[in-house]
Amino acid sequence: MNVTIDKNSGYCFGVEFAIQMAEDELASQPTLYCLGDIVHNRMEVERLHQQGLRIIDRDQLQTLHDCKVLIRAHGEPPETYALALRNNLELIDASCPVVLKLQNRVKHAFDSTTRQNGQVVIYGQPGHAEVTGLNGQTGNQSIIVMSEADLDQIDFARPVTLFSQTTKSTAGFYHMKALIEQRIAAAGGSLESFDANDSICRQVSNREPALRKFAVDYDVVLFVSGRKSSNGKALFSVVNQTNPRSYFIENEQELDEAWLQGAATVGICGATSTPMWLMQRVADRVNEVAESLPA
Template sequence: MEVTIDKNSGYCFGVEFAIKMAEDEMESSDRLYCLGDIVHNDMEVKRLSEKGLIVIDRDQLQELNDCKVLIRAHGEPPETYRTAIENNIELIDASCPVVLKLQHRVKTAFDKMEKENGQIVIYGKKGHAEVIGLTGQTLEKAIVVMEDKDLEKIDFAKPVTLFSQTTKSTKGFYELKSKIEEKIKNEKGILNELDFNANDSICRQVSNREPQLANFAKENDIIIFVSGKKSSNGKALFQVCKGVNERSYFVENETEIDPIWLNSNDRVGICGATSTPMWLMEQVMKHLKSMEENLILENN
C-alpha cells in the first residue's frame, strides 16, 4: 500500500498565523482567552487548550476585564472592539488580512447601498464566525444566502451588491450569481451594472485548492480526507474529492478509518481542509502504515 499526503493540504496562511500568535503569546502569558475555537478542528483546539488557551463565547467576553483575548483568523464585528475598550481587554488580533480587506470592502459597499436604497448580500453560512464579522460591517442589515430558499429574502427590484465568505466554493458562488441575475431580469426585464454588482471575494489560496485537490483525488485509488466536522471549507473540499473519486472518506482522525475501505495494493491519498493541521495528517499516515501488514495477510 502506497500512502501519500497532499503537499497542498493543511493550514492556509491565515490559520497558521493565528496559531503561531497564540503559541507565542502563551509562552509569556499565564492565561490567554480565545473568542471561539481558534480553528474548526477539535484535535487542534484540544492541543492548544492543553497549553493554556481558554475558549470563550461572546457572552463570556462581556464579563471579562483586564485580560488578553485572541481574535482568530475569521475576524470580528465592530462591537467586539468596542467591548474590549470598555472592559480594558487587550486584543491579540490574528484576523486574516484577506478577511480584514473584505470587511472594509463590505463596509464601503454598504455605505453606498444605504444611499441608493440597495442591499448587501453575502454568500455564506449564517452564524459562521467570518459571516458574523461581515454582517457586523452592515449594522446587521446584510442578507446571508446559502440555499435557493434564502433568495426569497432579497428584493430584486432594488440594487444588489454580492460578496462571498472567503472559504466558500467558487462553483457555488457563480451558480448563485447566475440565479440572482436571472431573478433581476425577471423582475426588471433587463440587467445593468446599477442593478447588480457581484464580487468574487473567495480567498484564492482556498479556491486554488479545488483543482489541485481534484487532481490529487484522481491520482489515488482511495482518499482519506481529514477535517473537523465543523469546517465549512472541509465540507466543500471533501465534495471536490468525492466528485472525482467515489472512494473518498471523510474522517476527523485516524480512529474513524474502517479497514474495510482498504486493499493492500491501494494508492492511498491523505488530504484535508485549510483548518487541518499537518501533524494530524501525519498521524493518519502513521496509522495507515500500521494497518498495512494486516491488510496484506487478509488479502493472502
Template sequence: MEVTIDSNSGYCFGVEFAIQMAEDEMLDGNTLYCLGDIVHNDMEVKRLHNKGLRIISRDDLSRITNCKVLIRAHGEPPETYQTALNNNIELIDASCPVVLKLQNRVKNAYDAMREKKGQIVIYGQPGHAEVIGLTGQTGGEAIIILKDEDLDKIDFTRSVTLFSQTTKSTKGFYRIKALIEERLHASNHHLQTIEFNANDSICRQVSNREPQLQKFSKEQDVIIFVSSKKSSNGKALYSVCKAENERSYFIANEDEIQTEWFDNAQKVGICGATSTPMWLMKNVSDAIKNIGESCVTS
C-alpha cells in the same frame, strides 16, 4: 501500500498565522482567551488548550475584564472591539488579512448603497464567524443567502451588491450570481436603473484547492479526508474528493480508520481542510502504514 499526504492540504495562511500568534503569547505559560474556536478542528483546539488557550463566547467577552483575548482568523464585527475597549481587554488581533480587506470592502459598499437604498447580499453560511464579522460592517442589515430559497429575502426592485464568504465554493458563488441576475432581469426588464455588482471575494488559496484535490483524488485508489465534522470548508472539499473518487472517506482522526477501506488498494492519499493540522494528517498516515505492514506480515 503507498501512502501520500497531499502537499496542498492543511492550514491556510490565515489559520497558521492565528495559531502562531496564540502560541507566541503562551510561551511563558500564560493563559490566553480566544473568542470562539481558534480553528474548526477539535484535535487542534485540545492541543492548544493544554498549552493555556481558553475558548470563550461573546457573552463571556462582555463579562471579563483586564485580560488578553485573541481574535481568530475569521475576524470580528465592530461591536467586539468596542466591548474590548469598554472592559479594558487587550486584543491580540489575528484576523486574516484577506478577511480584513473584505470587511473594508463590505463597509464601503454598504455606505454607498445606503444612499441608493440598495442591498448588501453575502453568499455564506449563516452564523459562521466570518459572516457575523461581515454582517457587522452593515449594522446587521446584510442579507445572508446560502440556498436557492434564500433568494426570496432579496428585493429585486432595488439595487444589489453581492459578496461571498472567503471560504465558499467558487462554483457555488457564480451559480448564485447567475440566479440573482435572472431574478433581477425578470423583475426589472423594462428598467435600466437597477444596479447589480457581484464581487468574487473568495480566497484563492482556498478555492484553488478544488482543482488540486480533483487531480490528487483521481491519482489514488483510496482517499482519506481528515477534518473536523464542524468544518464547512472540510465538508465542501470532501465532496470534491468524493465526486472524483468513490472510495473517499471522511474521518476526524486515526481512531476512525476502518481496515476494510484499503482492500486491494495500492495507493492511498491523505488530504484535509484548511483547518486540518499537518501533524494530524501525519498521525493518520502512520496509522495507515501500520495497517499495510500488518497485512503484509499476516
C-alpha cells in the same frame, strides 16, 4: 501499500498566523482567552488547550476585564472592539488580512449602496464567525444566503451587491450569482444594478483544482477535517466528486479498515484548517492497518 500526504493541504496563511500568535503569547503566560474555536479542528483546539488556550463565547466575553483575548483569523464585527475598550481588554488580533480587506469592502459597499436604496447580500453560512464579522460591517443589515430558498429575502427591484464568505466553494458562489441574475431578469430588473464580487480566498479556490488532480491519482482518498469546518465540507465535496472512494474523517481513530480493501495507493489530504501533524497521524494509522491486511 503506497501512502501519500498531499503537500499542498493543511493550514492556509490566516490559520497558521493565528495559531503562531497564540503559541507566542502562551510562551510567556499560562492562559490566553480565544473568542471562539481558534480553528475548526477539534484535535488542534485540544492541543492548544493543553498549552493554556481557553475558548470562550460571546456571553463569556462580556464578563471579562483587564486581560488578553485572541481574535481568530475569521475576524470580528465592530461591536467586539467596542466591548474590548469598555472592559479594558487587550486584543491579540489575528484576523486574516484577506478577511479584513473583505470587511472593508463590505462596509464601503454598504455605505455606498444604502444611498441608492440597495442591498448587500453575503453568500455564506449563517452564524459562521466570518459571516458574523462581515454582517457587522453593515450594522447587521446584510442578507445572508446559502440556498436558492434564501434568495426570497432579496428585493430584486432594488440594486444588489453580492459578496462571498472567503472559504466557500467557487462553484457554489457562481451558481448563486446565476440564480440572482435569473431572479433579476424575471422581475424585469436591470443587471446593471447587480454587482457580484468573487471574494473567495485564492488560497482556498486554488486548492479545488489541485485537490481534483490529487484525488484522481489514488485508489482511496482520506480527507481529514474538523466537522465544523465550512471549508472542509466544500473541499471534501470536490474530492468526493472526483474520486467516489473518498472518505471524510476527523482523526485516525475514524479510519475504517474496510475502506482500504484492495487499495494499492492511498492519498491523504485536508482542509485549510487541518494541521499537518494530524494528517501524518492518519498516514501512520493507514500504514499500521496495511501491515495486517492480506497481501
